[in-house]
Amino acid sequence: MVLAAEKINNGFPWYRTFDSLNHAVVIIDRKARIVVFNRLAERIFNCSSFEAIGRPVKEIIPKTDLPKVIETGQPQFGRKFKHKDKVYVCNRMPILEEGSVIGAICMAQDITEMESIAEELQAIKELKGTLETILDLAYEGMVVVNREGRITMLNQAFATLLGVTPEETIGKPIDQVVPNLRLPVVLETGKGEIGDIERIGDRDAVTMEVPIVKDGQVVGAVAKIMFRDVEELNALAQRVNALCAELDYYKGEVERYRDSKYSLDKIIGNSGAIRKLKETVKKVAQTNSTVLIMGETGTGKELFAHALHRESSRRHGPFIKVNCAAIPENLLESELFGYREGAFTGARKGGQIGKFELADGGTIFLDEIGDMPLSLQAKLLRVLQDKEIERLGDAKPRKVNVRIIAATHQDLKERIGRGEFREDLFYRLNVVSLNIPPLRERKEDLRLLVNHFVEKYNCEFGMRVTGISSDAYRLLLNYHWPGNVRELENVIERCFNVVEGSTILPEHLPMYLQQFGRSRRLVKKKCTLKSLLDQAEEGAIREALEATKGNKIQAAGLLGISRASLYQKIRKYGLDRLY
Numbered sequence: 001m002v003l004a005a006e007k008i009n010n011g012f013p014w015y016r017t018f019d020s021l022n023h024a025v026v027i028i029d030r031k032a033r034i035v036v037f038n039r040l041a042e043r044i045f046n047c048s049s050f051e052a053i054g055r056p057v058k059e060i061i062p063k064t065d066l067p068k069v070i071e072t073g074q075p076q077f078g079r080k081f082k083h084k085d086k087v088y089v090c091n092r093m094p095i096l097e098e099g100s101v102i103g104a105i106c107m108a109q110d111i112t113e114m115e116s117i118a119e120e121l122q123a124i125k126e127l128k129g130t131l132e133t134i135l136d137l138a139y140e141g142m143v144v145v146n147r148e149g150r151i152t153m154l155n156q157a158f159a160t161l162l163g164v165t166p167e168e169t170i171g172k173p174i175d176q177v178v179p180n181l182r183l184p185v186v187l188e189t190g191k192g193e194i195g196d197i198e199r200i201g202d203r204d205a206v207t208m209e210v211p212i213v214k215d216g217q218v219v220g221a222v223a224k225i226m227f228r229d230v231e232e233l234n235a236l237a238q239r240v241n242a243l244c245a246e247l248d249y250y251k252g253e254v255e256r257y258r259d260s261k262y263s264l265d266k267i268i269g270n271s272g273a274i275r276k277l278k279e280t281v282k283k284v285a286q287t288n289s290t291v292l293i294m295g296e297t298g299t300g301k302e303l304f305a306h307a308l309h310r311e312s313s314r315r316h317g318p319f320i321k322v323n324c325a326a327i328p329e330n331l332l333e334s335e336l337f338g339y340r341e342g343a344f345t346g347a348r349k350g351g352q353i354g355k356f357e358l359a360d361g362g363t364i365f366l367d368e369i370g371d372m373p374l375s376l377q378a379k380l381l382r383v384l385q386d387k388e389i390e391r392l393g394d395a396k397p398r399k400v401n402v403r404i405i406a407a408t409h410q411d412l413k414e415r416i417g418r419g420e421f422r423e424d425l426f427y428r429l430n431v432v433s434l435n436i437p438p439l440r441e442r443k444e445d446l447r448l449l450v451n452h453f454v455e456k457y458n459c460e461f462g463m464r465v466t467g468i469s470s471d472a473y474r475l476l477l478n479y480h481w482p483g484n485v486r487e488l489e490n491v492i493e494r495c496f497n498v499v500e501g502s503t504i505l506p507e508h509l510p511m512y513l514q515q516f517g518r519s520r521r522l523v524k525k526k527c528t529l530k531s532l533l534d535q536a537e538e539g540a541i542r543e544a545l546e547a548t549k550g551n552k553i554q555a556a557g558l559l560g561i562s563r564a565s566l567y568q569k570i571r572k573y574g575l576d577r578l579y
């Protein structure tokens, strides 16, 4: 820095003092020409003092107001200005000599950092204000204490419970304000306590108390009221329990009804009738037509209904089965169509969705349709025509996108004749019909079915039965199977309970089957009682020997006769060559 009037004051370079200040200093004379330009000024305005001194200040700092100070003689304090991304604050003052202005001085300081700190502080202040408002408006009561257990914050909700104002509690020890809270213990142990029931004001509240930990040290603690009243919690728990129970009920219902278990390949049978039915199912599955499945009990009607659903484009939708015969008549309507809340005494709150709505986008299987009451038949007819349902007690029609498959073991024409089934409904349902013949009319399927069930029960029982003896099979073949495939399956399952070796023998079959075989033989031959008894005895001995693989001791045991007696009878019937 160079000074215009050099080295006065005993040669001490006093002007150097300006360089040691952490302010930028610019001094001008009466004509606004620069006389002092210190080192910081040089750096800020990127101009050396050598260049600046003697030049009009406006040439070096065009925006400065310093000449105005000379004009007015008035100082300016705390003026902010920006220069190259930095913020400065400056004071400008006139320099006086004997009352007249002989120049002016400007001292500027870089406050960029302070500015950003101030901005941050402002943001924090605003955030604090917002948080305070949130805490005060919060429904839950909240209180914060410092390390000493003195209250630093208590929100309005808590204050209301205590009947005080938040302000009057600040700074007070927590145990004086809320004696029952366990905050002092939490401060001591550093462990949170959640779900305690504590008396606050005039009620038992459920609280949560947790320490505030900073750098591993407990610096305070906070308590929050989770439920103002235990009763509130009880009510909530009851509500949650009720909702869970309801959810379980619906989950169970959906699981029970939604799943269509059987595909076409699960239907066993190679008879012409079964093959043709499978072909029809594949074709019909591509349409939305209503299907009526007819057949005796146990012929596999439900199996075909499942397979039809699985083959159709609705396979990802629900498959809902309704057994019209199993549901009491007075409940069937609400079961099928649902009901509105308050539709009848005992109706669930919120009403209930019916099976038709549950099947939306999928298939509804109306099993035992022949048992549907006439009043409901009329309603079902409307659903078939309009594709919409009405919940019980609710006149608002609801569109449903459902494919209907109905099944019956009854002769519907006969029922129509007796006035028990609507003819118009029969024709609406019978758009496509599948007639499943009884097992006795397709005995060629018997072998496959037997093998299938033997395999199934081997898996279920963990056994290794390889098959059925020819005698036993003959008995099955001769039987008329009134219960069809279901009955056959039951017979095989029963055999698994009694079979000992790897083959199912006649005596493993139920007695009625064994007797059925014999009585048919006997009736055909028109024998005398004596010969009938002999035949029965011979048959029993043969079966016992077959079952025991010729072991006479075991066979005698099975028949409940002595070994000697068995030998005698073997000889009598000429069986000694065979066994």
Ligand SMILES: Nc1ncnc2c1ncn2[C@@H]1O[C@H](COP(=O)(O)OP(=O)(O)OP(=O)(O)O)[C@@H](O)[C@H]1O
Pocket: 266, 267, 268, 269, 295, 296, 297, 298, 299, 300, 301, 302, 303, 304, 367, 408, 409, 485, 486, 489
């Ligand atoms: N072709 C088949 N292949 C394999 N299992 C079959 C067959 N037909 C029937 N079943 C079995 O027989 C039992 C009865 O079948 P399903 O319930 O489908 O008969 P249904 O005709 O609907 O009887 P119902 O009229 O009594 O309701 C089931 O266990 C089923 O798995």
